[in-house]
Amino acid sequence: MNAENKSDLAPQFLGDMPTDEFSEAGQQLIEWINTYLQQIDRHSVLSGIKPGDIRKLLPTAPPKSGEKISDILGDLDKVIMPGMTHWNHPNFFAYFATSGSAAGILGELASAAFNINGMLWKSCPASTELEQVTLDWLRQMLGLPDDFWGIIYDTASVSSLHAIAAAREQLSDLRIREEGLCGRNLPRLRMYASEHAHSSIDKAALTLGLGLAGIQKIPVDEKFQMKPEALSQAIAADRRQGWRPFCVVATVGTTSTTSIDPVPEIAEICNREDLWLHVDAAYGGSAAVVPEMRHVLDGSERADSIVVNPHKWLFVPVDLSAFYTRKPEVLKRAFSLVPEYLRTQEDDEVENFMDYGVSLGRRFRALKLWFVLRYFGVEGIAARIRYHIELAQKLARWIDEHDDFERMAPTPFSTVCFRAHPENVTDTDELNKINERLLEAVNATREVFMSHTKLDEKYVLRVAIGNLRTEDRHVQKAWELIQTKLIELMK
Numbered sequence: 091m092n093a094e095n096k097s098d099l100a101p102q103f104l105g106d107m108p109t110d111e112f113s114e115a116g117q118q119l120i121e122w123i124n125t126y127l128q129q130i131d132r133h134s135v136l137s138g139i140k141p142g143d144i145r146k147l148l149p150t151a152p153p154k155s156g157e158k159i160s161d162i163l164g165d166l167d168k169v170i171m172p173g174m175t176h177w178n179h180p181n182f183f184a185y186f187a188t189s190g191s192a193a194g195i196l197g198e199l200a201s202a203a204f205n206i207n208g209m210l211w212k213s214c215p216a217s218t219e220l221e222q223v224t225l226d227w228l229r230q231m232l233g234l235p236d237d238f239w240g241i242i243y244d245t246a247s248v249s250s251l252h253a254i255a256a257a258r259e260q261l262s263d264l265r266i267r268e269e270g271l272c273g274r275n276l277p278r279l280r281m282y283a284s285e286h287a288h289s290s291i292d293k294a295a296l297t298l299g300l301g302l303a304g305i306q307k308i309p310v311d312e313k314f315q316m317k318p319e320a321l322s323q324a325i326a327a328d329r330r331q332g333w334r335p336f337c338v339v340a341t342v343g344t345t346s347t348t349s350i351d352p353v354p355e356i357a358e359i360c361n362r363e364d365l366w367l368h369v370d371a372a373y374g375g376s377a378a379v380v381p382e383m384r385h386v387l388d389g390s391e392r393a394d395s396i397v398v399n400p401h402k403w404l405f406v407p408v409d410l411s412a413f414y415t416r417k418p419e420v421l422k423r424a425f426s427l428v429p430e431y432l433r434t435q436e437d438d439e440v441e442n443f444m445d446y447g448v449s450l451g452r453r454f455r456a457l458k459l460w461f462v463l464r465y466f467g468v469e470g471i472a473a474r475i476r477y478h479i480e481l482a483q484k485l486a487r488w489i490d491e492h493d494d495f496e497r498m499a500p501t502p503f504s505t506v507c508f509r510a511h512p513e514n515v516t517d518t519d520e521l522n523k524i525n526e527r528l529l530e531a532v533n534a535t536r537e538v539f540m541s542h543t544k545l546d547e548k549y550v551l552r553v554a555i556g557n558l559r560t561e562d563r564h565v566q567k568a569w570e571l572i573q574t575k576l577i578e579l580m581k
């Protein structure tokens with residue numbers, strides 16, 4: 091910087107927001123959040139705006155000089171709220187309904203205040219050690235064995251990517267870490283997942299250089315669960331044709347129907363074939379906290395790795411994905427690279443989480459998990475998840491009892507897949523159109539938000555219950571709205 095460019099502000103006017111201003115604004119924001127959550131059902135769950143509307147409310151260039159924090163906070167209402175889809179809304183039933191919790195929000199706030207980077211133990215011992223301890227608590231809550239070692243990533247997509255990278259690294263004779271995959275004489279690698287596995291598994295195949303041909307989709311049975319005998323056959327056929335099978339991904343709670351792959355049988359096959367077993371329990375795994383639902387993770391104790399997303403159904407704000415493996419040394423071999431500037435005296439005694447993944451920098455995510463686990467307790471979390479499952483089972487019964495609706499998949503968790511099927515309509519295309527229009531009509535009210543899937547070319551509606559604020563009356567109202575809209579459509 092030359093002399094002419096030097097700061098025109100005296101040092102006392104540099105630095106951060108004055109503490110009294112922060113305190114006042116902070117209290118205002120907490121009050122604002124409190125009112126927002128308390129009165130969440132005064133908002134429409136879906137925004138009514140058109141693409142580009144929010145951009146139009148925003149200046150095209152950054153502010154030249156600083157603005158008042160009160161003006162910035164005021165724009166939450168004026169600029170941001172009109173474009174919000176309210177995931178906290180009790181009538182949010184789309185995708186997998188998730189909700190952060192007040193305790194989780196406070197954990198996020200504390201994490202932002204500390205603003206540490208937990209790449210090394212030394213760069214923040216509390217972050218590393220709290221992550222180890224909270225993940226061990228969660229492991230116990232899920233009933234997983236004590237040789238499962240845990241790490242927090244941002245999303246299940248990234249957790250599964252790391253699982254598959256470790257599975258690939260386990261093929262140590264191929265020296266992929268050292269020499270890469272291209273331009274040399276290697277067998278083609280193949281992994282396996284059900285045709286209902288999440289697209290993040292395909293993305294992992296893309297990212298890891300396996301290509302889409304490197305993932306073989308295994309057919310499912312009438313309950314949308316992977317057929318183990320089809321898996322065995324696919325592996326045998328691949329071996330005969332010179333492929334090198336290396337990994338199977340089983341899903342506990344698939345994205346469309348929440349089906350549960352037969353993990354015990356799949357684990358048996360992986361054991362026999364010497365393949366890495368990764369379990370994607372991003373949504374369904376949380377249900378294992380409920381003692382009578384523990385069975386959903388049967389067989390997962392034999393997995394090499396598993397992902398469960400506390401940001402999906404454990405009331406921890408996005409983002410927090412819990413990844414466990416019993417082979418952390420393989421994961422470390424896949425990713426550890428330590429430049430000189432990141433060496434510390436404690437390296438031999440501690441865990442440096444940067445060694446176990448792509449990203450160096452790591453947020454202090456464990457704080458929000460710690461806040462949530464402590465605030466609700468294991469029983470409090472189990473009671474809330476149990477209630478969601480009960481609500482979904484009730485809705486499933488109403489659908490089963492109605493002549494003009496049918497359930498399209500079993501309901502093992504808290505997500506109900508169904509469609510309208512008026513008695514006089516038999517044509518699949520016509521039924522698809524009716525259900526597509528029904529979904530549009532329900533969502534157009536903006537009072538309820540549901541999503542859809544396709545099962546065997548049939549258009550299927552999904553109601554996912556997982557929100558802390560959802561009660562019996564909300565599910566009942568959604569069901570009434572669905573019935574009313576169908577009657578209107580069929581007039």
Ligand SMILES: Cc1ncc(COP(=O)(O)O)c(C=O)c1O
Binds near residue numbers: 247341372411
């Ligand atoms: C079964 C399953 N796995 C993985 C994911 C991806 O989750 P994330 O958004 O945390 O990457 C989803 C998302 O819904 C999912 O349903």
